[in-house]
Amino acid sequence: MSNECGKLYVVATPIGNLGDISFRAIEILKQVDLIAAEDTRHIKMLLQHYGIGNKLVSLHQHNEDKASEGLLEKLREGLSIALVSDAGTPLLSDPGMPMVKMAKEAGIEVVPVPGACALIAALSAAGLPVTQFVFEGFSPRTSSARKAFFSERLTCPITWVFYESSHRILDSLQDMAEVLPLDRQVVIARELTKLHETIVKASLGEALKLVEEDANMRKGEFVVIVDGAVIDxxxxxxxxxxxxxxxxxxxxxxxxxxxxxxxxxxxxxxxxxxxxxxxxxxxxxxx
Incomplete structure (x- = not known):
C-alpha cells in the first residue's frame, strides 16, 4: 500500500464531437489506475477512439453512494482515479457529487480537468446576456411542478438556463407559455456539437410554434436559455x-x-x- 493518497481527477469529456477533448484529458485518462464512469459501455467508445484501455468501474446515480466508498479506499491506497460522465463535465446534472465530497472531506486532492459543457457551449452562442446567469439543472417532470418552477422565475432579472429532454421539450415550452410573456426571448439549443446541432433564438411564442410544427425540433438533448425579465x-x-x-x-x-x-x-x-x-x-x- 502506498503511503500517499492518490488523486481524483474530474475529467470533462465531449458532448458529441469526439474532437472536443483536451490533450491533457487524454493523457490523464491514459495515466490513471481507474476510470469511474456513469455508463461504462458509453465511455468505451471514446476510450477506444483514443486507444485508452484503462480499467473501468461503474459510478452512476443508482450506486454512487456505495461505489464512492469503495473508490475512496482505492484513493487512500494511492491509486489515481478519473471521474467521467457520459458527456460533458461531471456533476453538472450528472453523477459524481458524493465521490467528490468524500474525497474533499478525506483530504484527498481533487483535480479538475476542464473541457466541454453543454451549458457553457449554449450560452456562448446564445446571443443573450451572460455576465450573470442562473443554471437550474433539469426542469421538473410534471406540468404543475414546471408551471410553479417557471412562475418562481417570472421576474428573475438575469438570464436563466435549464436542461430538457426530447420527450418533454414540447410540454415544457407549452407550460412556459402559460406563465411567461410570449414575447420573452428564449434560445433553444439542441444536439450541440453533433451532426444536427441547432441553435434557435426567438420569442417564446415563435419558439413554441417551431417546436410544435417541426418534429426534428423535438429530437435530441436540449439546453433552454431564457432572457431575464425587464424590471421597470x-x-x-x-x-x-x-x-x-x-x-x-x-x-x-x-x-x-x-x-x-x-x-x-x-x-x-x-x-x-x-x-x-x-x-x-x-x-x-x-x-
Missing part, C-alpha cells in the same frame, strides 16, 4: 417593512437624515426613498 424601475415601490423603517426614522430625524439612514439600512435607491419620504410627510400634513 419607475414602478418600484417600497415594501411594507422598508416603508415602516422610513416612517420611524422620519419621526426622529429630518427628511434628509432619515433618507440617508434608510439608504444604509435597506439598500434602496436614494431617489425612491426620498420620494416616499415626501409622500409620508404630505400624508401626515393632510390628517
Amino acid at each position: 424601475k419607475k414602478e418600484q415601490v417600497l415594501t411594507p417593512e422598508q416603508e415602516k423603517i422610513l416612517s420611524v426614522l422620519l419621526s426622529e430625524c429630518s427628511i434628509k437624515t432619515a433618507v440617508s439612514m434608510a439608504v444604509e439600512i435597506t439598500g434602496v435607491r436614494k431617489k425612491l426613498l426620498y420620494q416616499a419620504a415626501l409622500d409620508i410627510e404630505k400624508a401626515k400634513q393632510g390628517r
